[in-house]
Structure formats: C-alpha cells, structure tokens
Amino acid sequence: xxxxxxxxxxxxxxxxxxxxxxxxxxxxxxxxxxxxxxxxxxxxxxxxxxxxxxxxxxxxxxxxxxxxx
Numbered sequence: 001x002x003x004x005x006x007x008x009x010x011x012x013x014x015x016x017x018x019x020x021x022x023x024x025x026x027x028x029x030x031x032x033x034x035x036x037x038x039x040x041x042x043x044x045x046x047x048x049x050x051x052x053x054x055x056x057x058x059x060x061x062x063x064x065x066x067x068x069x
Contacts, residue, residue: 002065008057014038020046020061025053035061 008024015021015038023036023043035046036055043051 004062006059006062008059010057015058015060022059022061023051023055024057024059025051026056027053 006022009015017040018037020035020037022033025032025034032053034051036043036051036058038044038058043055045051
C-alpha cells in the first residue's frame with residue numbers, strides 16, 4: 001500500500017501558472033474537487049474551460065502509485 005499526504009493551500013496564494021493541481025470549489029451541497037490550473041488570470045478546469053465556481057483551496061497533484069516504485 002502507498003500513502004501520500006495532501007496539503008491544501010487555503011491562504012489565498014496561487015499555484016504557479018499552468019501547473020495542474022487539485023482544486024476544491026465552493027459548493028452548497030458537498031465538497032467538490034477537480035483537476036484544474038491557474039492560467040495567470042483565471043482558474044481553468046481540466047477540459048480547458050474557465051471554472052464557474054470559486055476555488056476555495058488547492059493542492060499539488062499526488063504523485064500516484066508509480067512514484068513509490
């Protein structure tokens with residue numbers, strides 16, 4: 001088994017431009033987390049569309065199981 005710790009950034013700082021991260025968006029119903037990136041001006045989802053919901057936290061993408069090999 002491989003485990004990783006995900007550290008969420010909640011202080012308003014932004015990731016480097018064009019780096020894919022996990023983005024937590026503001027949602028009334030539940031916590032939603034999506035792959036996204038900040039293009040230097042706005043948040044963009046993994047399909048290339050600007051995100052409609054406000055990003056309230058972000059985290060670096062986990063390395064995944066192959067990183068442990």
